[in-house]
Amino acid sequence: MASGSAPPAGPLADLHPGTLDCVHCGLCLQHCPTYIETGRETSSPRGRIYLMRGVAEGEIPLGEVLAEEAALCLGCRACETACPSGVRYGALLERTRARVAEAGLDERTSRRIERFALRKVVPYPRRLRRLVSLLALGRTLGLDRLALRLLAPDLRDLAPDVPPRAERVPLPPVTPAEGARRGRVGILIGCVMPELFGAVNAATARILARNGFDVVASTGQGCCGALQAHAGDAHLGTELLARNAQAFAADDLDALVVNSAGCGAFLREAGAHLGEAGEALAGKTRDVCEFLEEAGWRAPLGELRLRVAYDDPCHLVHGQGVAAAPRSLLARVPGLELVEHAEPDACCGAAGTYNLIEPAMSAAVLERKMAALAAVDPDVIATGNPGCIMQIRAGVRRRGLRARVAHPVELLDEASR
Ligand code: SF4
Numbered sequence: 001m002a003s004g005s006a007p008p009a010g011p012l013a014d015l016h017p018g019t020l021d022c023v024h025c026g027l028c029l030q031h032c033p034t035y036i037e038t039g040r041e042t043s044s045p046r047g048r049i050y051l052m053r054g055v056a057e058g059e060i061p062l063g064e065v066l067a068e069e070a071a072l073c074l075g076c077r078a079c080e081t082a083c084p085s086g087v088r089y090g091a092l093l094e095r096t097r098a099r100v101a102e103a104g105l106d107e108r109t110s111r112r113i114e115r116f117a118l119r120k121v122v123p124y125p126r127r128l129r130r131l132v133s134l135l136a137l138g139r140t141l142g143l144d145r146l147a148l149r150l151l152a153p154d155l156r157d158l159a160p161d162v163p164p165r166a167e168r169v170p171l172p173p174v175t176p177a178e179g180a181r182r183g184r185v186g187i188l189i190g191c192v193m194p195e196l197f198g199a200v201n202a203a204t205a206r207i208l209a210r211n212g213f214d215v216v217a218s219t220g221q222g223c224c225g226a227l228q229a230h231a232g233d234a235h236l237g238t239e240l241l242a243r244n245a246q247a248f249a250a251d252d253l254d255a256l257v258v259n260s261a262g263c264g265a266f267l268r269e270a271g272a273h274l275g276e277a278g279e280a281l282a283g284k285t286r287d288v289c290e291f292l293e294e295a296g297w298r299a300p301l302g303e304l305r306l307r308v309a310y311d312d313p314c315h316l317v318h319g320q321g322v323a324a325a326p327r328s329l330l331a332r333v334p335g336l337e338l339v340e341h342a343e344p345d346a347c348c349g350a351a352g353t354y355n356l357i358e359p360a361m362s363a364a365v366l367e368r369k370m371a372a373l374a375a376v377d378p379d380v381i382a383t384g385n386p387g388c389i390m391q392i393r394a395g396v397r398r399r400g401l402r403a404r405v406a407h408p409v410e411l412l413d414e415a416s417r
């Protein structure tokens with residue numbers, strides 16, 4: 001590999017300084033799900049960074065090997081938490097995927113469908129609504145899982161539960177604070193959240209209001225762009241992020257509260273994409289549990305006699321460094337017993353749209369998580385990210401477990417009613 005003096009001139013040259021932070025110590029390897037599954041150096045963080053550096057230095061072509069390894073990576077960022085050298089792996093991966101996409105190196109059918117959906121459906125609430133309505137009709141007629149069984153058997157357990165229409169209603173523009181008012185916060189409504197997790201958005205607004213905050217559903221907000229950016233569409237990801245930055249800046253908010261870990265992690269890094277406007281957005285963004293723990297929970301809590309296994313979403317624990325707050329809030333609920341399991345901060349294999357693009361690796365990663373959860377047999381598995389909820393629900397179905405899978409705010413809402 002080229003050394004020192006000549007400036008790197010390869011297609012990933014701008015990534016070169018970031019790759020040099022890796023000192024090849026290997027401490028991340030045992031935390032990397034794809035390395036654990038394959039035992040291959042090239043499927044480890046160190047191996048991928050080595051490939052990126054080789055491409056940056058012009059020693060390795062930007063070709064199929066890096067494209068395959070960038071696609072097989074879950075983007076879980078467990079390697080960042082484990083790394084003593086401060087390697088910003090998530091940023092390196094995002095930019096590598098963008099170059100791979102620009103070079104047309106991953107043109108699988110599943111990737112083309114994903115690209116179409118992320119460009120033409122997900123950012124458009126009406127189109128997404130129609131699609132979910134179609135899914136609901138398919139579910140009523142028993143056609144959705146049948147179609148998946150015939151067309152994509154690996155994915156049949158992943159068909160999401162479609163909530164009743166009553167849960168798919170928009171939040172009011174303002175949910176007023178109950179009792180003494182403590183502040184005014186915004187809520188990120190998201191793209192799939194209103195259609196598939198409207199109950200979680202409603203529970204989030206209610207618990208914030210019960211704790212004394214006016215909750216503003218700013219107009220002009222929408223899909224945050226995280227899914228697009230993670231899939232290699234950096235341009236659209238940044239465009240959607242900018243739209244949100246503008247929408248939230250127009251309201252005078254003390255904080256922007258987010259209940260989807262993947263979106264929260266992306267908004268917190270908005271400065272890297274949007275400069276000053278992004279820094280302002282990032283500075284206000286808080287995960288819902290983190291926010292309520294910092295502010296101090298004050299609503300009365302009733303009893304919930306449940307054994308709950310909390311599971312850390314990667315983009316909350318590794319992407320935002322939030323692990324204690326959800327556990328601490330849940331532990332306050334009288335009667336609720338938190339049960340630890342062996343793999344709380346390992347990836348579940350959802351990783352945005354990864355489970356649809358790399359179903360075999362996703363299933364292997366999920367299996368490890370579900371074995372750990374099955375061993376403690378909880379009443380509820382709580383996790384704060386919609387993709388993780390859907391993935392773990394699929395794992396529950398596959399294993400025939402009795403556990404309900406819920407967002408922590410749903411349990412806090414039930415306890416504070
Ligand atoms: S992001 Fe996750 S899957 Fe990718 S290299 Fe890091 S630990 Fe491995």
Ligand code: SF4
Nearest residue numbers: 022023025026028083
């Ligand atoms: S822990 Fe950090 S420095 Fe060590 S090999 Fe992994 S990425 Fe490189």
